[in-house]
Amino acid sequence: MASRYAETYQSWKNAPHRFWKEAAEEIDWVKSGDEAFDGSSGQYGRWFPDWECNTCYNCLDRHVEGGRADQPALIYDSPITGTAATYSYKDLLDRVQAMAAVLADNGIGRGDRVIIYMPMIPEAAMAMLACARLGAIHSVVFGGFAAHELATRIDDAAPKAIIAASCGIEPGRVIAYKPLIDAAIDQSSHKPDACFVVQRPQQVADLVEGRDHDLGLLMEAAFSAGRTVDCATVKATDPLYILYTSGTTGQPKGVVRDNGGHMVALKWSMSNLYDIKPGEVFWAASDVGWVVGHSYIVYAPLLHGCTTIVFEGKPVGTPDAGVFWRVISEHNVASLFTAPTAFRAIRKEDPDGKLMAQYDLSNFRALFLAGERADPDTVNWAADQLQVPIIDHWWQTETGWCIVGNPLGLGQLPVKPGSPTVPMPGYDVQILDDAGHPLPANTLGNIVIKLPLPPGCLPTLWNAEKRFHDAYLAEFPGYYKTSDAGVIDDDGYLSIMSRTDDIINVAGHRLSTGAMEEVLATHPAVAECAVIGIADQLKGQLPCGFVVLKAGVNRPHEEIEAELVKLVRNQIGPVAAFKLAITVERLPKTRSGKILRGTMRQIADGESYKMPATIDDPAILDEIFGAMKERGLAGSS
Template sequence: MSSRYAETYAAWRDDPVAFWGKAAEGIDWFEPATSVFNPHLGVYGRWFEGAMCNTCYNCLDRHVEAGHGDRLALVHDSPVTDSVSRFTFSEMTDRVSALAHVLRGIGVTKGDRVIIYMPMVPEAAFAMLACARLGAIHSVVFGGFAASELATRIDDAAPKVIVSASCGIEPGRVVAYKPLLDEAIDIATAKPDACLILQRQVHPCELTQGRDLDYAEQVDTALNAGQGTECIPVAATDPVYILYTSGTTGQPKGVVRDTGGHMVALKWTMEHHYGLTPGEVFWAASDVGWVVGHSYICYGPLLHGCATVMYEGKPVGTPDAGAFWRVIQDHKVAALFTAPTAFRAIKKEDPTGALIADYDLGHFRTLFLAGERSDPATIEWAQEKLDRPVIDHWWQTETGWAMSGNPVGLGAFPIKLGSPGKPMPGYDIRVLDDEGNPVPPGTLGNIVCKLPLPPSGFPTLWNAPERFLSSYMDEFPGFYATSDAGIIDEDGYVFIMARTDDIINVAGHRLSTGAMEEVIASHPDIAECAVVGKADALKGQMPLGFYVTNDGVNRDVAELEQELVKLVRARIGAVAAFKTAVPVIRLPKTRSGKVLRGTMQKIADAADYKQPAAIDDPAILTEITDALNARNLIG
């Protein structure tokens, strides 16, 4: 079908209030908005002022009331425990309502905060929805975060209750959560009234008398007694959750998500961006601790009446690089949303894509990538091996959904490799220089969004209104500063080249590390790579490359380095001054797949650094240090 993107974007641009007012018809409201948008509220205005609503009602109850209670709502697929469980909308409503009854019984009421510190289990989603049912504000903290990081979030959110589990399970290891939770509560000044603990058979824990309650015992008792709760009406402008940024540098920021705009935007995206119809199966291969997990494991699919897959495993190693194809086959997944990092891992272990042929992907239509820059080599590999559209899109924790993309539900427009598409309705994306002036098409600069942000855009930071302004609004007045750098070409396609911190200055030339990574990743022997700016006395900074080769590649290191240097010189030019590429076993990443370039840069510069709280495996930092020491490249 031909794309309706241009006319849809024009309809939003011409009348944003009418556009989002129409989108709001996809949500059930207890009371309608007195104004779709009030520009005088908050920093840049607020959406759906006066409306009363409930997120849990829209995700669950309304589907049951419409006669779809027997429709599949959630699949939990856990290769690490060799188990699969499924829940219909009716079953999920009953469990969430019972959990809400338990939470209410221990004092949780509208506006209270509840921290959820859990692995990828159904109970994590149930807890999120139970909070929303009561009008409480949840804050999910990635399971396994260090005690000090959890304590920071406890002190900021001051939760009435914490919902947690005895452990998380990863390939080859069990992560005991309870000792981390206990230590965090000891450290924190704010103390929860109670903790609900899900006991997992692999590693049960001792409960603290007077504080800890057994999750299963409490919920099963409520279920067996037929006890539940109603959905509490909240204002559309009330928070549904707080999500703290990963805190890889500095104090984490508590991004606030409002209730009404969040629902309207996510419901709209499920149909128009992802191209799903109610009853189909959507899988976001992320974690509920990240924004993707909030938007597209828990909320978006359920708002739209789709089934959602919650996967407790890895793209490789559980058991092999065919894991994703097995999940798609077994659960008839129509669309998969994951990080490019996952596909680079699959490509590294199965470079020919041989394992794909072992599975029936007949229901699978579209692959969506986001979270890290999608290099053209990875997209081309996925396109070739899957023979399906591979759609890159770009968004942030602060926005909650895609800022730019290629909306297959409106009919996809032509893909440009390396670009996460064009601005989505709601986003007026510009590129400015450091003085705030517009730059010509194709010129590298600061990516910003003209205010107001659309529905689901964060209205503030929790308990930090001044930091909200200084971090996002003050640098370019009238715009939201994304802290991403890139270009918009003459056809309106957005290219995100790097975080602004990753733009390096080589002898006065502003250069994108992302552009260099794109070139290096195009080499057939390279699985993944990263480029950082290393301090240089003469030129200010010099690019330093790190790379991981595909499995089975056994090349002379010096020879491969010269090939990469020549490739960058040929594609970008001598101005890049790219001369050094270091082989490493792995790249350090957060558990959501973001490469920790800033930490790698600090190691190379012999600068002090704090171990990132979200790092997947701290041992990788030692590997990076050893690789640099072997080349005398530190300091």
């Protein structure tokens, strides 16, 4: 089918307010208005300024009323505990109302903040929806975050309550959450009134009398009594949630998401970008602690009347690299959305896709990748193995949904491996130099978005208007700064080359570490890689590549490393000054799979660094330090 992308994008450019007002017809409003946008309010304007709504109603009630009561809304699949459960839209609504009743009984209502500190269990999604039902503002903090990091979020959000689980479960270990919560509350200046705990059998928590409550028992009582809770009416511009993302100052930034624009953008994306129909199964293999989990585990699939999956497991090790295919096959998944890192891990363990062949994937239509650059080698491997469209798309915590993608629902555009394709309606993406001047096609520069941002994007940071302006709007007036660097080609396709921090300056030449990673990833022995710039007295910076080899590669590391150096010199040229490749067992990553290149660079340069709160396994940094020390890198001795 011919793509309708160009005409759709142009229709947005011709009449942006009308475009989003028409998209808003997909949402049930308590009150709608004549104006879709007020350019005079907020930092760059606000969407649906006088409109009123409730997000939980749109996710659950309207589907129950509209004939989807018995359709599965949420499937819980936990290979880590060996349990599974399916909740229909009616089941989910009843349980969300039971939780909302418990919260309301404890004085939680419109505008109150609630921190949710949960693993990947159904109650995490229920807690988000219960808060939305009451008009309370939730802030999900990844379960198992360190006490100090949780304390900073408690002080910033000033929550009335915390909703938690007694523990999280990782392969081979149980992480007790309650001691972390207690330590965080001890450290914080703000003291929440209550803590509601879902007791998991793997680790039952001790409850503090007068403050802590057994949420499971209270919910069961409310559920058995058939308690119902009306949806609070909120303004479209009222916050739905706060999601904290790491700040350069060490103080986390509370990204605010509003109710109305968020629903409109996510609902539009399900059919037009992801090509998903109501009633189909959509799986985002992420975590509710991250923006992907907010947008595409909980809100977008339920807004669209789909079935969503809450998966408590890992792409490898629970029990093997075939678990994704098992879930897709068992639950009839139409599309999967995950991080490129997950596929690099699967490819490392099962490079020939033998485990994939054990499952029926005949109903699987598309794979979407985001969260980190999808290197062409990983994209090509996935395409060869799956024989379905592999769609790389790019967005940020701040935007809440896709900036640049390949809109399957409008008709797929040609794929260029390494490029997430083209801007979605609402996003006028441009490339500027450091002085703010537009750059010609095929020239590396700062990726910016012309204001206003579309519905669904952050209007501000929580209690930090000036910080919002300084962080995102000040450097390039009239634009939102993405802090990513890239190029737009002659066809309008964007390629993200790196964070602007990862553009290195080698003897006056601005070079992208991402371009070097693309080259390294083409070597048949390499499973994944990361390139950083390390300080050099002569040239300013020099690139250093870290590579993880595929399972079963038994050749001498020095031999492979020499081939990698030659590969980069041949494909990028001597200007790259690429002379050092180091083989390591694993790369340091966040729990969402992003490689911690900045921390690696600080170690190499001998700078002091703070242990990243989101790191998956702190021991990996010691391994990286040891590998650098063996090579005598600056600062590592």
